[in-house]
């Protein structure tokens with residue numbers, strides 16, 4: 002049974018929670034954010050990171066990931082003595098009541114997540130626990146995982162030590178991770194025992210709306226949420242493709258759709274498709290769950306297909322605009338999967354770079370937050386370097402730096418004049434006035450990849466028919 006308690010959302014003040022001793026395993030986007038925020042809320046946190054490079058960075062007060070406000074919160078936690086970092090699980094568990102597992106669950110080629118890091122972390126906790134402890138799985142795992150992990154823990158634990166496993170999936174968005182952790186839309190707690198459920202709920206900001214359920218339900222909430230968001234993004238792109246064919250504006254059409262309270266405007270924006278470490282992986286995971294229990298996940302499959310198509314459409318339209326991609330010089334602005342993060346996992350920008358490269362174009366790519374040369378030698382250090390002499394420019398994220406591009410300066414710097422603004426950041430009239438030809442996703446720029454021709458309609462005997470008929 003699901004019990005929803007909605008007491009309003011707010012960012013709790015420090016000290017507003019009953020202090021708990023929490024061990025966080027994994028210092029990535031989820032773990033480091035959770036550790037810093039839990040310390041901020043007033044808990045005592047020991048955070049374990051097994052990657053020596055990541056741990057060394059944290060110890061040098063450098064963040065291994067980019068997340069606004071994280072560096073300050075980690076520094077504050079360390080200065081207060083509430084937040085410590087460890088390389089090994091056992092010493093970090095001393096006195097811990099709760100261990101949060103925040104390790105990666107990357108997809109296998111089949112779509113199923115690789116749970117080996119999680120199983121290893123659970124074993125380490127079970128072996129290192131000096132007394133009873135609650136293990137909370139924050140990583141995204143398929144239904145049934147927590148039950149299975151509890152058996153693994155029971156095998157490894159010392160005699161007399163009781164380890165109970167709960168599910169509390171994480172919903173934070175990269176680039177807004179702290180705000181999401183401290184003022185969540187909801188906290189989901191899946192546990193078999195009320196005292197475990199209460200303990201897990203007590204870790205979060207006191208005003209958080211808590212949804213309590215069984216462990217399988219909690220595990221499924223995460224996959225179902227991300228799959229629904231992916232369907233929304235893909236639907237927006239499907240509408241955008243229709244808008245391009247009809248020569249009308251998708252932002253306006255989707256604003257009209259999203260204004261309905263039953264739908265809501267979030268994630269109804271056309272663009273280069275979804276990417277990142279979560280949506281693609283979790284849609285594939287949702288489908289794998291369906292297959293494992295014999296149900297059909299038709300909408301999830303359609304979202305995946307449309308997402309792949311949305312990327313193809315961009316490269317295809319660019320080819321149409323340029324005549325051919327062979328030997329063309331193309332600047333790709335945006336390598337992270339969205340603005341405000343350095344995460345390039347399954348990013349549309351990187352995918353477009355690869356497709357352009359395969360098609361014989363010469364690519365220069367730039368992203369203000371991505372410093373690693375993931376674009377294999379094609380990354381440059383500024384917008385200026387990327388666009389100089391380019392035949393075409395592709396914009397894939399809504400970065401403020403791309404929004405601030407002066408179209409007249411861009412037109413002078415480029416050799417050609419084609420801009421494909423997949424992120425929807427340009428003002429088409431002023432960019433056109435600067436001599437640039439701007440194409441977008443659903444922005445009434447009907448450069449068809451599959452040539453779809455709009456035939457005006459006329460009335461005949463109270464019926465609409467194509468005007469030529």
Ligand SMILES: NC(=O)c1ccc[n+]([C@@H]2O[C@H](COP(=O)([O-])OP(=O)(O)OC[C@H]3O[C@@H](n4cnc5c(N)ncnc54)[C@H](O)[C@@H]3O)[C@@H](O)[C@H]2O)c1
Nearest residue numbers: 027028029030031049050051052104105106122140141171
């Ligand atoms: N990134 C997101 O936006 C997000 C949001 C919600 C949920 N999730 C889910 O949360 C989980 C973690 O995601 P992430 O993006 O933080 O992953 P990540 O890869 O950034 O971080 C995982 C960290 O765990 C460390 N680790 C692995 N095994 C360890 C062990 N035994 N002991 C100590 N450290 C260990 C790794 O070295 C790494 O630093 C995944 O299941 C993901 O699907 C991610």
